[in-house]
Amino acid sequence: MRLRIHEDxxxxxxEAGIQRTLTACLQCSKCGGGCAHTExxxxxxxxxxxxxxxxxxxxxxxxxxxxLCGQNCSGCQIICxxxxxxxxxxxVLRVEADKRGIEPKYQQPSLIYHKFNHCAKHRxxxxxxxxxxxREA
Numbered sequence: 001m002r003l004r005i006h007e008d009x010x011x012x013x014x015e016a017g018i019q020r021t022l023t024a025c026l027q028c029s030k031c032g033g034g035c036a037h038t039e040x041x042x043x044x045x046x047x048x049x050x051x052x053x054x055x056x057x058x059x060x061x062x063x064x065x066x067x068l069c070g071q072n073c074s075g076c077q078i079i080c081x082x083x084x085x086x087x088x089x090x091x092v093l094r095v096e097a098d099k100r101g102i103e104p105k106y107q108q109p110s111l112i113y114h115k116f117n118h119c120a121k122h123r124x125x126x127x128x129x130x131x132x133x134x135r136e137a
Contacts, residue, residue, distance in 0.1 A: 009052070009055035010061070010096050013096055014089055014092045014093065014096075017088065017092035018085050018088045018089055020084065022049055022053055022089075023053065024082045025046070025053075025084055026081055027050065028081060029046050030080060031045040031080055031084075032044030032045055034079045035069075035073075036075070041063075041064060041068060042105075043059070043063045044065070045065070045069060045076050047065075048065055048066070048089070049089075061093065061097045062102065063105065066094055067094060067097075067104040067105070070086055070088075070090030070091060071090075073087070
């Protein structure tokens, strides 16, 4: 698939926010392939990047993915061959959507997503209490 890259749109805000260019994305699909939560998304992380490069801002900002992806997870960043900070990309997109008055497009994420958030929260709390006790994580 050949990408059409435009210079306008929210791509500039995203690139400024992450201090990297989105054209670094290899479109390899490892980010979506390695994600255990893709059933929650309407766009894969790769499709979000592709849509940003194609200047399809409305499609990206109206997606469920930007509200669900990148919260308490870094699996896609770890397996990304070029190390794109997908958590930061999604955070910038959430801020941009909020500026435009766009609200999340879901009533409530599924139980799978809540379990994931719950586990991530307790993992962080455990790390914090271990470091406070003087033990190493």
